[in-house]
């Protein structure tokens with residue numbers, strides 16, 4: 065209700081009646097709504113103003129696409145790779161916009177180990193006798209549109225090295241590709257592996273080639289595009305020298321001879337190369353013919369798989385150094401629960417101009433900041449604190465976010481309600497989302513309130529639902545954006561949102577403002593949709609008196625995972641130990657939902673009701689932490705989430721229960737009995753974690769003294 069209504073009250077005796085009427089209306093508004101009501105600001109004259117934060121937020125959408133567009137243009141005016149002087153431009157822009165919105169700002173600096181290309185990289189083709197044949201380009205094709213100042217295509221953390229060797233074309237560089245080569249009698253030992261992009265994480269492609277004995281790896285870009293830069297670090301996110309603590313200046317750093325540190329870096333040099341260059345090498349190769357389906361996207365017509373007869377002469381020089389990175393925060397203090405944090409994050413650093421990756425998300429974040437600023441001016445205040453984060457050095461392995469999470473872990477464990485991530489906000493058509501399952505319902509709800517950017521008259525929910533035969537929400541076991549430390553290390557309910565998939569200019573010079581304006585989102589309406597979804601999610605999480613978490617959805621998802629695992633193992637016995645704990649989580653979730661309903665009927669300002677809500681909310685927010693294993697996964701201590709950390713084996717068929725996935729992939733040399741025991745132990749761990757979550761959610765000690773299968777215990 066706008067405040068102008070108060071100003072228009074009639075004078076004299078009528079005023080009293082009108083004031084009563086207003087009070088009644090306000091009470092009806094507060095009590096009669098099914099959605100938890102927005103906060104009520106008490107005004108000085110005793111009247112009340114009711115805010116519907118969602119309506120207020122959406123009312124600020126007019127013209128927002130133009131603002132987002134202008135911000136994107138400013139952010140992408142030049143390249144801004146982390147740790148370089150050019151990174152200062154977007155830092156100033158983001159700080160300026162947070163300040164203009166009236167938010168409290170904070171900058172946190174870290175000095176991680178970063179990795180850049182040195183001066184001495186080269187690639188050439190030699191005849192079998194070692195004589196020079198041709199120099200090969202390592203640069204992006206000129207027509208890709210790069211201007212000056214872009215970092216040359218390279219792999220961050222690839223070690224310096226040189227190799228003169230025969231090349232073998234290994235297709236995507238997956239296990240199955242090496243198996244196929246093996247059948248043809250082609251091996252990579254002592255040779256240079258040439259792969260085309262698309263075989264999953266490039267660091268894994270390099271590590272696998274090294275394991276097979278290759279001396280270097282070249283990864284080809286797309287024939288229709290640029291050359292893909294990227295990180296090849298292994299073993300998880302964050303600064304490689306400060307695993308588990310923050311890389312502040314003066315902090316402890318592990319040495320390069322530390323075994324854990326050594327495992328973070330590939331052992332052989334690697335480099336992304338233009339498709340042209342890859343095609344030239346393949347054309348020079350003999351050996352078995354290249355299968356037709358291996359040529360996709362390379363524009364190659366002749367040649368073989370190798371090895372030889374030509375030689376490839378490859379040199380790479382890495383420039384490894386400590387550089388300063390900057391995380392920027394815009395903070396709105398909660399009015400009732402300032403010690404509860406709703407965290408929104410997006411990274412700012414880019415391989416090139418970053419119009420898609422990541423500044424489409426930054427522009428959306430800045431628009432949210434602006435709107436929240438206007439809402440604050442109108443008298444609204446969030447119940448809980450909202451923290452907007454602009455991360456640095458994500459492209460080097462989620463370093464900015466990981467260092468901050470590590471530095472503030474204890475605080476976050478206690479206070480973080482949820483983390484909402486947007487990286488590449490827009491790279492094409494169609495809404496996509498990943499989430500921890502207790503947030504599913506909230507996400508689906510919110511998409512019903514946001515207009516579809518591409519289909520007139522529809523909501524995002526409708527088109528999302530129609531896209532792939534029903535709404536599908538991914539789980540967050542990937543390690544490719546800033547939700548990773550929040551989920552895998554800290555156990556914080558999280559989400560990841562984006563429009564479009566498979567951007568052809570990913571990590572290349574094509575990722576520019578002009579691409580976005582021409583192809584990605586000409587009217588900036590997809591940007592607008594993401595901004596609205598992201599903002600509304602934040603407002604629900606910050607303002608709902610009872611947190612909008614649904615653990616029944618979590619239990620359902622776990623039941624599906626259990627069935628998936630049982631199918632994979634071909635053995636339902638092994639997974640049966642989970643049944644009781646999943647059932648228990650279902651029960652606890654149902655009770656929590658009932659309690660939430662009851663609490664929603666109570667007076668918003670009653671002290672007792674307030675305390676009861678706080679108690680329930682604490683259980684809702686701490687339940688996710690129960691999935692953490694304090695000492696981490698076996699042999700991978702940093703990863704603590706037993707349901708959603710990435711499996712160690714990049715080709716694992718299991719994208720959940722990472723401890724079980726690891727036990728399966730490590731069981732190659734074990735006897736059947738040992739294998740079964742190793743897997744069973746990990747299944748028990750998951751089961752206990754789910755049981756912990758059920759107990760936390762229920763808020764009481766487990767009271768079942770008699771296990772139903774007591775008789776099955778055999779005296780040892």
Ligand SMILES: *[C@@H]1O[C@H](CO)[C@@H](O)[C@H](O)[C@H]1NC(C)=O
Pocket residue numbers: 181182183382383
């Ligand atoms: C590369 O060359 C530039 C200019 O000659 C020089 O300043 C820089 O130190 C060199 N970098 C390395 C890693 O050698």
Ligand SMILES: *[C@@H]1O[C@H](CO)[C@@H](O)[C@H](O)[C@H]1NC(C)=O
Pocket residue numbers: 186190194228377378379
């Ligand atoms: C390989 O390339 C490097 C760098 O260009 C050059 O110094 C070296 O002589 C070359 N090796 C052979 C065998 O041609």
Ligand SMILES: *[C@@H]1O[C@H](CO)[C@@H](O)[C@H](O)[C@H]1NC(C)=O
Pocket residue numbers: 129130133586587588589
């Ligand atoms: C913003 O969207 C409207 C349609 O809602 C469109 O007419 C306008 O051109 C867009 N503005 C920009 C700057 O693209």
